[in-house]
Amino acid sequence: MTANRSTNFFARQRDARKSCRNQLILFAIAVFVIVLVTTMAIRFAWYLYVTTQAHTLINYEAAQRYQQKLSAFAFFDPAFFIFMSMAIVIVILAASLIKMNTLQKGGGAVAEMLGGREISAATTDQDERRLMNVVEEMAIASGIPVPQVYVIDSENNINAFAAGLEIGDSAVAVTRGALTKLNREELQGVIGHEFSHLLNGDSRLNVQLIGILFGIMFMGIVGREIISKGRLSIRLGLPVIAGGVCLIVIGYIGTFMGRLMQCAISRQKEFLADASAVQFTRNPLGLAGALKKIGGSSFGSQINSPGARQASHLFFSESHPDKLFAFLATHPPLAQRIRLLDPSFDGQFPQIGDHGPVADARYKTPFWGTHRWGADLQIPPGSPLLAILPAEVINHVGHPSKENIEQSRTFLNSIPEEISETVKSPQGAACVIYALLMDNDAALLSSQLPSLARAMVVRGQTDNILKIAGQLSGLQQNLRLPLIELAMPALKGLTSMEKRNFLLILHSCANADGHVSLFELSVLWILEKYLNPSEELFRSVSIFSVSRVGLDIVVLLQVLACTGHAADKVKAEEAFHAGLDRIPELAARKPVFDFEEIVSYARVNNALNRLIEASFKIRESVIDACAHCAFTDHTVTVEERELLRVIALALQCPLPPFLEAPPEEDAA
């Protein structure tokens, strides 16, 4: 069988090279079409220009000159056509070669281009350990060396790819979603599929295809760059912008040809790879299960990173689904793939949650500091706002009432005098904020200390911070945010470099235990917005369609619903759908609601970071949906309000007025 397999191996590699030749023919055709269309277009534009000039110029002599030009005009001027085609071919070839040169570095370079992070063989993270083991198993099963392994942390949908020019120097990458949502057998099936691409020489072909595609699409990319720069400064002038538009149109021809190539080459190979995966794992149901999960989750295997388009033929499953151009899909339909593996499949995808099991031990730490903020004073999480709480002080800064002032006095009194003095200097304020983020648990604290050592402002003050943390440990939880507000003015005194360093260290302190609490989330966003107000000016809006951020919106709504109804699954789901219905495009996809008693806010952080880049209209509807989600039961809990505030702050949108003040019927 080895002989059988190895001759197969060489035969497959030969086939791969043969289709490589086909690819070159397709490339030549694509270049020819682009050259033809471009030269014709330019010629025609020139002709139009001369004609209009000749007929519209008032100056007689000038018009005469154009008339002469027009009479001498030969549409098919060989010199012009030869010159133009040479120029275009040179540009396309140069772009392709440069891209291929960067890809020569091997599979790892491709994985990094698509946002992958390499996993070390000695990783201790459980999900990553499992992935590493599965890859090693498949290496033994397929008889090729263990490739580099990458995870794409920013992608929450299920997908994977393999890349590499040589067997010995290839890489396998999976998305974070595949890591958390698939079970062991399903992951094994997916990795088996990717290994068969490596073994069959497809990955080599695929990497070369990226280079070729880049050449074909290069003009379009240049055009888009010109237009986006042109929007910033109109000084560049109309002709340049018009040229950019022309390039984009040409680019679309290239894109179309490129996608034709991607789908022509890719589809058949996917069936072959599925079959080989079963040969390696001897378990068709694992791979079938993974495909079913992709079909069952509302966003399937979609990849959000815009740079991934050029590599869509690399992925395990359709990375850029497109209803309009279904005939250009790079992968065969899911149902068809599944039926070949599991003939009993009835076409019904099992509905799965969009966030996978939160089985990870990291997420099981209670997010609301239970032991630290004085248990006797604590308000149980999830209790409705029946009375005005001290936390309200921040919400009514604009219109303080007598009670508010009273409250702030009691608030100020409850803070130890030593600390209210400390927060008046920038350094002291930084110390207090760090102290608030310090963990009570000794093991977790020790993981935060190394980050503190890198902090600029508070160098050598670690002991002081720990002392303050000790003093604050008796503080009621609702006073933590007001204390931060108290410390904020002094922070303005930091230099810009110190500010950056301060925010960086805050992030690493908050993430040190692999878990972000609601409090940590709010601190990070409040301070980030407060210290970096100018950042907004440079942030470009690049997302104009709800579907590109659909998963992020679902995450927000889900976390919000779970935060508001920590004990009641039915109500939480009701709230989730109330929010979802505000965005019909999203509701039509029927995302599944996953109830979690313990919520992880790290996901919220990622979702917000992506939503910032969405257009104002999308952000506004997100806030609207969130508000409806929180307000379905006519009660807004402390946590819900805090989360809403963070969302509104991060997205630079005002909160709807009914949430600004606590609803009367609840206050009564």
Add this chain to the structure above:
Amino acid sequence: MIPFIVLVVIIAVVAFYFVGIYNKLIALRNLYLNAYTQIDIQLKRRYDLIPNLVEATKGYLAHERGTLEAVIKARNSAFDASKAAAASPGNAAAMSGLNQAEGALSGLLSKLIAVVESYPDLKANKTISELMEELTSTENKISFARQAYNDAVTVYNTSREQFPDNAISSTFNFKTAALLEAVEKAEERTAPKVSFT
């Protein structure tokens, strides 16, 4: 003179042909010997992991002491069998010894794993779940390595029995290599009993 040269050439060609066969058999033999070392590495890893798992679960499974002791005993005898097998891979007696010892160990191990999975406390324990993951992975690696070994052995055996290779293999004592059969679990061999009580 010319017939003599022709004879020499023919003899030389035949001799080279047989040298080629001999070399091919050597290469195939090395292939399966190498495939065996792959199995051996993974077996060693498993023998290292089992005492760790037993040690980690001991505290929780005081009442399952019998199972734990049986696992350790089976592990020790499988370890001895694997040493004998590594000394002479392909030897029929050594391979069947390893097969039996591994069969007993796998049966007991799957019982232990079933016990561990029925205790949520144990499953939630980080050390134990890590050990379980490592053990599962090693089991998979062993079975994949076994497939590779069996493939290599089959190719070697087929080649040494075919004409004209069998002339070389019997002259130079290329022995038949034994397959390492997949170990059937005891519960798979017996039909499940159904009772309606």
